[in-house]
Amino acid sequence: MASSNDLDIVNVTKRFGSHAAVEDVSFSVAPGEFFSILGPSGCGKTTLMRMIAGFEHPTSGDIRIRDRSMIGVPANRRPVNMVFQSLALFPMMSVGENVAYGMTCRGVGRAEADERAARMLERVGLNGFGHRQVTALSGGQRQRVAIARCLVLEPTLVLLDEPLGALDLKLREHMKIELKQLQGTFNTTFAYITHDQSEALVMSDRIAVMNGGRFEQIGSPRDLYHNPGTPFVASFVGETNRWRGAVSGAADRGLSVRLSSGVLAQGRGDAKTGDALCFVRPEAIALAxxxxxxxxxxxRFEGxxxxxxxxxxxxxxxxxxxGFDEPIRAVLPQAGPLAGITVGAPIHVGWTADAMKVFAA
Amino acid sequence: MTSARRLTLFLMMAPAILWLGLLIVLPHVEILILSFSERVAPRVYQFGFGNYLEFFTEPLYWRTFARTAIMSILVTAITLLLAFPIALYIARVARGRVKAMLLLLCLLPFWVSELVRTLGWMMLLRETGLISYLLRATGLATQPVELLYNDGAVILGLVYGGLLFMIVPLANALESLDPSVVEAGYDLGGSRATVLRRIVIPHAMPGIVAGSIIVFMLTVGNFATPVLLGGKNGLWFTEQIYAQFITRFNWPQGAAFGMLLLLLSSAIVWAGLRLTGQGLGTTLRQA
Structure with a gap:
């Protein structure tokens, strides 16, 4: 079965003793795609990435890159390069040597490697930095060296393991955009793992939400945000209000749910009867x-x-x-008439049935 | 600074100053002065370079001196080659209790004195010793084999004595290497040899230099091991110093030899630092 994908993960499982870190995960990444794996720490996303890079070996299943199985191929022979969480720049080498390292490993001559490294540094905006020590660079510059070091090898796939984790907020926001632009200019396939939903939403073409070693849902950022498939996705991706309740019956265009605190609310979902979890996005709540x-x-409620x-x-x-145990969270538009509202003011809130997602608990 | 604080500082420094002054500076000044005094008549001494001239004119002296230097460098190199994989294993592979156990195993031989350790080697290596017996028992040799009293035995004993002092700074240096840096080395296409040559060894360089300096100093200044394992063929320069001071009772000559040995080890350590491009400061931190 020929595949036109850059990466195919087929029923991959990884066990450490009796604990399954990754369980029966399958997905494909198309050429040029920015694919993210989003999940809380300990969900198995790092293990999955390390298996693709070749540092761990799957207990079962297959990892295929451009339709070639990577089982038994060592990390240094895979057409995959990784940007590490700590960046893992080589402190004993200069910036230029860091970038040229991969090429010299492949037998490219010293002079040519240096020249290509210099050109790559120019493309990532580090023109003339070749002789600097990596310790003399700022966080954002180090980031670019780590990416340049991978891209210069023209890999099929670049893996990024939470590379923005160590940066401060402002720089992180900036690097999100820069990473996305870099990926666009080089048209390389990126597989990005993160626990930060904002990073995943901003940069990705598609996101897989991972929890407890399994994929909960794969979809576009919009899709995940607006049509979460599981309660986990609904609560992990984006801000949300979350209430427990029980389905009490069908309403005119959806479900009627009695929340545990007593009030009735209308929503949409697959749950037909029994305990339910309800989610409403803060920006879906109308204020008046x-x-x-x-x-x-x-x-409609008053509070x-x-x-x-x-x-x-x-x-x-x-x-x-x-009728609500916990306060309702609602976005307050700063351009609206309520912008100046203060604590204690009476207010009316309301939302549509479509805005409330109901899942069987 | 108040006078009270100054006094406290002085009292705290006093043992160190006394230690350095009485045991290191004073004897060396004494030896330096002694080495320049020539005996012109019984109990009559005068200033002169005769003791140093004697060293250069008598081939036995400077040959022993050169031999000590070369063999010490050889011992340091062998120790480094042996210690590197051990330190790599302790620092990067072993975990928790196993790591502590391995370090303890390296330390264990040092619980007995150097003399006893060396006598242990003699029991193994002598003509009637264990190895000779095993060689005969397995039919590899037809008659008793004497493994003592040659250069090989001296090198063996010195390497054995130096191993711990090489492993500890090496393991320290290797431990501080971020595992993901090594992984990045492989990920970007490096083979084991490339990663070792371009990442692991450069990172461990301060540890390598620190360990080498310690082992070299200990080896050059060793006395018991070359004497016991090398016997008459030991010909270590410390034996010459011992002979001048104790046997010949020629203190000025012994003092000159002592100064020369000090110069030798300082020169070689300096050359080693220059050659590897390491500063003395970073190296000392590593040790």
Missing amino acids: AEAGALQILPN RVSAVLFDGANSSLLINAA
Whole structure:
């Protein structure tokens, strides 16, 4: 079976003793794609990546790169290069030597390797940095050296293991965009692992959400955010309100759920009966000072502002509403009429049935 | 600084200053002065370079001197080659209890004195010893084999004595190498040899130099091992110093030899540092 994918993972399982770190995972990455694996720490994503790189060997299953099985191929013979979490630049070498290292390993002559390294450094915006020591570089520059060191080898696939983890927030935001642009210019396939959902959402073409050694869902960032397939995906990807309840019956266009705190709400989902988990995104919650403005919404509640979490465009309110154990979190548009609202003010909240995802608990 | 604090500092430094002054500086000044005094008549001495001239004119002296230097370098090199894989294993492969156990095993021989350790080697190597017996028992030799009193035996004993002092700084240096740096070395296409040559060894360089300096110093200045394992063929320079001081009772000559040995080891250590491009400061931190 010929495949046009750069990477095919086929039913890969990895066990350490009786513990399965990765369990029966399958996916494919198309050429030029930016594919992310998103999951909490300890979900097995690092093990999966190390198997692709060749540092761990799957207990069962197959890893195919451009349709060639990588089982039994050592790490230094795979057309895959990795950007490590710690970056793992060679401190005993200069920037230029770091980039030229891979080429000299492949038998490229010293002069040609140096020249290609210099050209690659120019492309990543480090023109003339070849003779610097890697310890003399800033975080962002080190990052670029680590990527240049991989890209210069023209690998089929670049693996990135949370490379932005060690950077400060501002630089991380900047590097997200830069990474995405680099991937676009070089048109290389990237497989990126992270526990930071924002990194995955911003950069990826497709994301696989991983939990407990298994894939929960694979989809585009939009798809995962708006149509989560499992409760885990709904709560892990993006901010969300989460309530427990029980399906009490069908409503006119969905499900009617009695939340554990007593109130009835309408949502959509596959759960037909029994215990349920309900998720509503903070930005899906409409706010109004008057009850009348929310008349058309099936879910309407009244409450008081318990906290204003000001964070510029990401500002939100915590609202204590009758019938809810925990405050409802709602995005507070800074351009709207409620921008100046203060703690204790009465407020009306509401959301559509589509906005509330109901999963069997 | 208040006078109280100054006094505290002085009291805390005093043992170190006394130690250095009385045991290192004072004897060396004494020896230096002694080495320049020539005996012109019984109990009459005068300043002169005669003791140093004697060293260069008598072939036995400078040949022993050169032989000590060359063999010490050889011993250091062999120790390094043997210790490197051991240190690599202790630092990078062994974990937890096994690692502590292995270091303890390296340390264990040092719980007995050097003399007893060397006598142990003599029991193994002598004509009527264990190895000779085993060679005969397995039919590899027809008559008793004397393995003592040759250069091989001296080198064996010296390497054995130096191994620990090489392993500890090496293991320290190798332990600080980030595992992902080694993995990156493989990931970018490096073979085992490339990773060792371009990543592991450069990283371990301060440890290699530190270990080599320690082993070289211990070897050059060793006395018991060459005497016991080398016998008459030992010809170590320390034996010459011993002979001048104790047997010949020619203290000025012995003092000159002592100064020459000090110069020799300093020169070789300096050359070693220059050759490997290491600073004395980083090296000392590693040791």
